[in-house]
Amino acid sequence: MRGQLLKLRFSLIITFLCFGSLLTSLIWYNYNVEPHRLPAPKKNLSSLSEPCKSCTEVMDKVAQSNTEISKKQEDKPEENREGNNKAAEQNSKISKNQEDNPQKVKEGNSKAAEQNSKISKNQEDNPQKVKEGNNKAVEQNSETSKKQEDSLQKVKEVIHKAVERYSQTWKKQEDNYQKFRSNLSSKCHGLEEAIITQNNKPVGSEIVYDGSKKTLKVTPELFSIFMKEHPFSNKTLDTCAVVGNGGILINSSCGEMIDSAQFVIRCNLPPLANGYEKHVGIKTDLVTANPSIFNYRFGALNGPRHPFVESLRRYGNSLLLIHAFSFSAYTAVSLRAIYTINDFESPIRPVFLNPEYLKSLLLFWRAQGLRENRLSTGLITTSLALELCNNVHLYGFWPFSNHPHDLHNLTNHYYDDMQAKKQFHAMPAEFDLLMRLHSQGILRLHLGDCPTGGK
Template sequence: MKPLSTQAIEDARRKILKYLNTSTTFRIFRRDIDPENYKFGTNLSTIMEHNQTEVLPSPVGHRCAVVGNSGILLSSLCGREIDDHDFVFRLNLAPVDGEFSRDVGSKVDLITLNRMELLALETLSKDLNTTVQGWMYINRLNGTVTDSSIVWYPLGFPEKLSQIAVSFRDTLQLQPAWAYTPESLMYLASKVWNMPVPSTGLSVMTAALLHCDEVTMYGFFPFPEDSRGRTLRYHYYEPDTGPLKGNHSFGLHNMPKEFSLLQKLAEDGALRLVTERCYDKIFDVT
C-alpha cells in the first residue's frame, strides 16, 4: 500500500475547503438539549442564535477509518484493524454486532442515517416495538448505536430527526448524540469532486478528509467479484442472493466512477484504500 503524502492530503483538504468548512459540516446537539426541543438552522447565524449545537473537533483524531458496506468486507478479518483507529465513521445504520464484528469491527463513533432510513424510522417511530419491521430495526440497531455514538443525518434540514431521537430514547432506551449538516453534504461533495450524485460513502469520506489527519477507507468496492474471484454481496449484512447485476453505473450513483476516484486519491497518497484481507496474524484464527 502506497504511503500517505502530506502534500496530497493538504491538496485534497484545500479542494474540500472551497465548499465545506468545519463549522457547518457537523452540527451536534448538546446532550443537555431535550430532543423534543431541537431547533434546526440552515445557516450559521441561525444555528448560533439557537445555541444548541457544537462542532466536531478538527482533527477529531489522528487516524480515522471510514467503513463502507460492501460485501468485500466479509472474511476480510479487518475488524480489529478498523477498531484500532482513533475515530470510526460508519454508514447508514449498518450492523456491527455478532457475526460481522470480526470483519467490520464494532467501534461506532459516528454513523450516518440516510433519507430512506429517516423516512422509515419516522413511519415506525410510534410503534417501533410492535411491528415486524420495527423489530427488524431494533435488532439491527442493538449493538450498533450506543449512547456514546453520534448519529448523523448529512443531507440537509431534518426536522424529523427530533421525532426519531425521541423514539430512540423512549422506545429503545438509547440516547446517542444527534447531528446534522445544514446544507446537504451530498450536494457539497458533488461540487468538490464533480460527481453529479455522490453516494453517502463518498460524502462521508469528504468530511473525514477535512476532520482527520489520516483517513483509511474500508468496504468500498462496487463490483461483483474481488481479486480472488469471490462472488460478493452488495452489502455485507444482506442475504446472499447471488452475484450482482450490472456495474452499478446506471443507478442513482456512479459507483465505478467513485471507486476510480478513491483509487486516484490513494495513489496520490491522500488516503488509504483497503480492498484486500487484513493480516490474519493479528487474530487468534484457527
C-alpha cells in the same frame, strides 16, 4: 276435495247395495210365503220404511255433493281455457322464435365463416410472421449477449486496472495530502458546516433542502434540537477508518484493524453482531442514517419504537448523523427518530447533516471530474474524514460484484444483496476517484483480506 268426493261416492254405493239387498229380501218373501199365511199388517210395513229415511238423507247428501262437483267442474273449464290461452300464446312465441332462429343461425354462421376465413388467413401469414419474430428474438438475444459480454469484459478490465494500481506499494504522500485537504477545507468547510448547529442555523434562518428547492424555517422548537457547537471544531485526529458496507468485507478479517483506528465512521446503521465482528469490527464513533431506513426497517416509527432504540445500542454513545434535510418527506420521520431517542434516554447523540455542506461538496467533487446528481454516503463521510484526520483508511469500498483477486462472486453488501439506486449514485465513478487518491498517497484503500495482529 277430491278425497271427499271419493268418500261420498263410496258411501252412496254402499247405500244402494243395502237398499238392493232389502228389496231382494222383500220380493223373495212375497213369493215364497205359504198361501194360507195372512198378509203382514200395515204396521210392520211402515216400520220397514224407517231405514229408508236414513237412506234418503244419504242420497240427498250425495246429490248435494254431486251438484257442488258439477258446479266446480263447470268452473274449471274456464280456468283451463285461460291456461290453454296462455300456453297457446307461449307456443306462438316459441313458434315465432323458431321461425326467426334459422335466420339468426344463418347470420351467426356467416360471421363464424368470416372469422374462420380471417383465422385461416392469419394462419397462412403466421409462419412468415413467426419466422420474422424468431429472427428478431434471435437478433435481440444476440445483442443482449454481446452487451453482457462487453459489460463483463469492461468490468474485468476495470478490475484488472484497479488491481494493477492497487498492487503498487502504497506510501502516504504528505504533500499531496496537505494540498488536497487544504483545497477541500477551503471549498466545503466540513469542520464548521458539515453538521447543523445552533451557531450556523439560528432561529429564523432557513434550511434549503439539497434534494429540492423547498425551504424550512428554523423555529425555536427545531432550534432546541440542534447541537450547540460543532463536534469537530478545532480538532484534528490521527487515524480514521471509514467503513463501507461492500461485500468485499465478507471473510476479510479486517475487524481488528478497523477497531484499532482512533475514529471509526460507519454508514447507514449496519449490523455488527452475529459473526460480523471479526470482519467489520464493533467500534463506532460516528454512524450515518438515511431516513429511508427509519421507514422500511422501523415502520416510519409510527408503531412500537422500542426495536429502533434497541438497534442503536450496538453503537454506544456515538454520533448519529441523520440526512433529515435532503428531501422534505424525510424531515418528519427524522424528528420522530430524535424524539424517540430522547424519550428512551438512549446514549447515542443524534445530529443533522447540513444540506448546504452537501451542495458545496457536490460542486467540489464535480470539479474533480465526478458526474452524478447525488453523492453516496461513503463519499460524504470520506470527505469529512479527509478534513478531520491525518490518516484516512477505507474498508468495504468495492462497487463490483466480483472479488478483485480471484473474481469470485460478491453480494452488494456484506450483510445482504440489496442493490443501490443507480439513478442516485455512480459507485464505479466514485471508486475511480478514490483509487486515484489512493495512488497519490492521500488516503489508503483496503481491498481483500486484512493481516491479523493490527495494522
